[in-house]
Amino acid sequence: MNKNASVRKIGDITVVELKGKITIGAGDLQMREAIHAVLNEGARKIIVDMSGVSTIDSSGVGELVGCFTTSTHKGAKMKLMNLPAKISDVLTVTQLITVFDVFPNEAEAVASFAS
Amino acid sequence: MNKNASVRKIGDITVVELKGKITIGAGDLQMREAIHAVLNEGARKIIVDMSGVSTIDSSGVGELVGCFTTSTHKGAKMKLMNLPAKISDVLTVTQLITVFDVFPNEAEAVASFAS
């Protein structure tokens, strides 16, 4: 159904893997759907795996911020991992890279939930 | 130099392998250059391997006819092999498929020079 997002579990952590273009009118909405779905299913520790994202635009960035806020409101933590350099650059220039909890790899992202 | 054509030998037969688009302004001219070059180097038995051709247009077809005529004038024989279905269709609708000596594979094309 959702060709831009798939979900897997690591213990009580839910990993949402994004793929392709997280851009206006398609990938941005699919990302929101996927993250809202896991939140509604009760996920409280969420890692968004960005390794497969080729492009993100301001709509995708906006949805990412929205998902982060929704997660916080629901008492969940949403973190990001495996950001390709270009995606990281896009978040950096709008000073969002410090808002999100960003990890270079899965081990560090998972470990961060233990502490 | 010539990214649309390369040449190999089978005994006294010269095989010109065409690749990609044999279309106006690029591939068509490169094909002519390649075939004229082998003719000038004395090739008299020529097989044009079309297996790698993705698209041919009327300019490519025209150059192919021109190369055939030039070959004949020089006392050389130019044959075609391994035509993808779409290339064969393009030659068929303009009734050129019967003008050229066309072979389904290399063995038959090579054997045709022996008889």
Add this chain to the structure above:
Amino acid sequence: MTATSPGPIVLWLASRYENIELVQAALAHVCRQREIDGEMEHWIGMALREAVANAVKHGNRLDPDKRVLVKFDGVGNDLTIVIGDEGGGFDPERVSDPLAPENQMKTSGRGIFYIRTFMDDVSFSRGESGGTVLTMHKDLSKRGNAKGENE
């Protein structure tokens, strides 16, 4: 506009053969939007390449300051493609038949024949400034008969 038409797409291009590749990319986009399969796309693409090549070569005589217009349009099962140039026009009735025995070994003269073969309806007219306007239609319901043969 109906649900099956994504609306027209218009390109204005300098008269360069390399721009044929952009026209091909635009066709690929239109084919995705209109759910036209790869087989049919191939034959439409062949006609389109010929039409744009003629506009660049015979119409605009490779003058890079002259433009070629390409418009994709049509609703439902009709795909309409219009190709316009800023040349002097020509009489399509006077184009010789490439199947005639005396033309068989000519190195040119097959482009319009390919256009007519691979499209379902083809007409030439004069644009406001005298250039050629070629309008060609493809009936998208005829899938599996993409080459436009009658049976």
Add this chain to the structure above:
Amino acid sequence: MTATSPGPIVLWLASRYENIELVQAALAHVCRQREIDGEMEHWIGMALREAVANAVKHGNRLDPDKRVLVKFDGVGNDLTIVIGDEGGGFDPERVSDPLAPENQMKTSGRGIFYIRTFMDDVSFSRGESGGTVLTMHKDLSKRGNAKGENE
């Protein structure tokens, strides 16, 4: 026209987000012609996607009968891209700063900022029919500094 300009390329498109993909394909074509590397193409593409998305969304308000114009032009080391819409226009001075603390967690408002960040010169004007005309330039000599940072 100089040897380093392949001439303008103009597209007129229906107001649909999916047409952003065609604009991206046209940019890829222009980048091949102008020998713009993949890194720089990526950042120009980001700005272009934002500009077309704004024209479709805010300008034409997704009305598929309204058109978006995209023009690629410029000579030498200047790549000029113009994006026009048929909307009501807006005052770019009144767009809020997405870096302001109170805007940081907003879900929108970053598009124009990205455009200004990734292009070298950006200006907005009103078209004849009142819509927005966004003209953006990229200095192609600044390769390796593709994000448009000042140092």
